[in-house]
Amino acid sequence: MNIFLNTVGIVVVISVIWRLASRRRSIPCPVWLRWLVELDNPFTKTNRAAVIVQHLQIQPGMAVLDAGCGPGRLTIPVARAVGPLGVVVAVDIQSGMLLRTREKARSANLTNIQYLEAGLGKDKLEHNRFDRALMVTVLGEVPNREAALKEVFHALKPGGMLSVTEIIFDPHFQGRDTVIRLAGAVGFRKKAFFGNRVAYTLHLERP
């Protein structure tokens, strides 16, 4: 019980300090804090990898973009879901995060993941390639959110879907209305919403 309360306390303190610092400058989740991401959130069901992946309705053979993949929490289960004929492109601005994802993929014998070290919004993604894209607790860390959403929009095939997940515990939390407004401005159409105002997944379609 004590260990649990101490962990919760540490998480709350880090979150508050980080949230305040992020108001001045967008700071990506440091690689040394990746364990926090890898906890797979014991507090809210919405942010759990299995729940997010289930909502994606992935078919074998699909191409999926994991934008801001971090330590591969979603990349690995998505790579399993698309199978050997599918592909996951894992993008992150930090090489340490990609390295961790590679290690996990190697241990899991997954060979259908491609890695790209890049900042979202810098136009590095191929157009019309993906059936699904994921941005899980990423958008608020990106300095130019509009450019990032525009890049993901063009990377999706027409009819492709972006899944955005946000939770209030994240220092860079983005509210639902903000995401709908920013995404709508680049052409996305709201398709589905799961969860509530403080912990949600929003599905956005490229028409």
Ligand SMILES: C[S@@+](CC[C@H](N)C(=O)[O-])C[C@H]1O[C@@H](n2cnc3c(N)ncnc32)[C@H](O)[C@@H]1O
């Ligand atoms: C809080 S972690 C979430 C990781 C993963 N999506 C998950 O939910 O497990 C946010 C990730 O976004 C990455 N990131 C931040 N800014 C980025 C940018 N401009 N372009 C690409 N990745 C970025 C960070 O390096 C970090 O790995």
